[in-house]
Amino acid sequence: MYFKGKKVLVAGGTGMIGIPLVEMLVEQGAQVRIASLDDPARSHPEAEFHHINLMPFENCLKMCQGMEFVFNLLGVKGSPAVTTTKPASFFVPTITLDTNLMEAARQAGAEGFLFTSSVGVYAPAEVFYEEDVWRTFPSPNDRFAGWAKRMGELQAEAYRVQYGWDRIAIVRPANVYGAYDNFDLENAMVVPSLIKRAMDGENPLTVWGDGSPQRDFIHARDVARGMILAAEKANCEPINLASGVGTSIQQLVHTIIDNLDHKPEVIWDTSKPSGDQKRIMDISRARAIGFEPQISLQDGIRQTMEWYGKHKSVVTSRYDVFA
Template sequence: MTIYKGKKVLVTGGTGMIGRPLVEMLLSAGAEVRVVSLDDPSRAHSDVQFLRLNLMDYQACVQACSGIDYVFQLVGVKGSPAMTAKKPASFFVPLLLMNTNMMEAAFREGVERYLYTSSVGVYGPAEVFYEDAVWESYPSKNDWFAGWAKRMGELQGDAYKIEYGWDKTVIVRPANVYGPFDNFDPNSAMVIPSLIRRAVQGENPFVVWGDGSSVRDFIHAKDVARGMMMALEKLPDGSVNLGSGTGIKIRELVEEVVSNMDSRPKIVWDKTKPHGDRRRVFDLKRARKMGFKAQIPLKEGIAETVEWYRRNQHIADKGYNVFSSDRYL
């Protein structure tokens, strides 16, 4: 990936789960990296320029993009379906503001390449998700607000291309991403960090919503970061799915998590609770065409993430959390 050597690269959300390994890969490729985040500076890599900025403010986005060649727009709002249902404005409004302001600032500042991180949530219910089928249906009700907000960011890139000929945007749609530096907050964590936190803290019986039959496509953050760099380099524009391409039942996932515990808890399935869409797996033909394939098996990735959480429980919940903070901080 020689295009990064000597380039000035901005990673918004560069202190997070995908941002951390992406920053390390960019530095290894010879890039000069700027990280923007609302996290404490201690969470940033020591070899980057760190700016603590609120990207809901347009002028902050201009400051972030000034003098930058490539932008990786990772910053967003991540939370469980239950939190989405409870606090939809906390998903919808910040995502719209950050996405709109960042792309506008990048356009105005003459950025050469712009990677927009979309989401599996943009897809309507289907057994397999194909990039070009996204506009044939509505987002799943389980991702309604975040899915529409992410779709607006995708449309914004199309709008600039049509009106201004600015075809610099590549859209990446990651599957269900997990890894170190994930959000482990018990009130808003996604399925893997939620399971890991509860298992490590010794919950027994271990109660899991649904019946375990739902199928999801999980991918490690390091694989996503590598795929993002490939997408920015190899795709002229358009969208690409980044996933494992393999469906894993939630029941299998739970077994994988508890297998890393010293003492196996009793697993109880609460079938009175919702289980989400039955199946969500990515088609990866486009990703494979650019040479991408996930390299970290789920077993290895879960073991690494469990070990990271065990060692870092004291910092795991100290990142900026839009659900417990003033959204206009």
């Protein structure tokens, strides 16, 4: 196992993807350090936790000292409505965190680095292929977050060219969901928003659009597995981490409702925007390094709903950049 005995920093190790990633690294025998602004109770008991803001460069450098590998899971996640009204809250922290952490890891002499990019780097298309990104522009629906993440990818390429640092992995997760997601209705993404509203008894359940747009949903544990594979093979070539399958919003809603004892009426509000029609990723590159999603949407949604039902009291323990 590549990470056995290695000193590893997971920036954002108490988030939806970070929690299962840290768990898997600890199982491999890694010595894990977590840097996060979340409640310390979310951290793995066998990891070294630091409650620290990584916006200042000196904090990044402090956290990277002595680390052999750095995972950057930092980012700002929010609904399309928040993206539209608070674009600076996406763009500025994303650019700052990504730039500072990668430079700090380089200065500290880290052997390798994983940069978490986003599905938001892609232009609208039937299927997203990794090599198409720099031939196009991000979707208008992801303009600020998409460009910010593209800059992180470009930084990784610049370091490969100038410093010969070729152990940098770049992953582009699709629409990720799972336990410890953001269930705040003010800025939640589609899966946690629908789960919360449905489980909290909203009836009728109003959903924006007509339900026809398709998204590529992937469970956080599958993404964490894919990140470890990408880190082991790190070579600066971006890799999509996704299911490779399109699921309509209508299918998603019915999957959630199927797990409820009391089924609400669903109202489709076609006066509201529904985003790009299709966002599906090609996962040929991921499969070439041994990645295959293991958690079906049906099982993943059921597990996430069960988790939310038992942990409503801790969903607010995450750091909220919009607060």
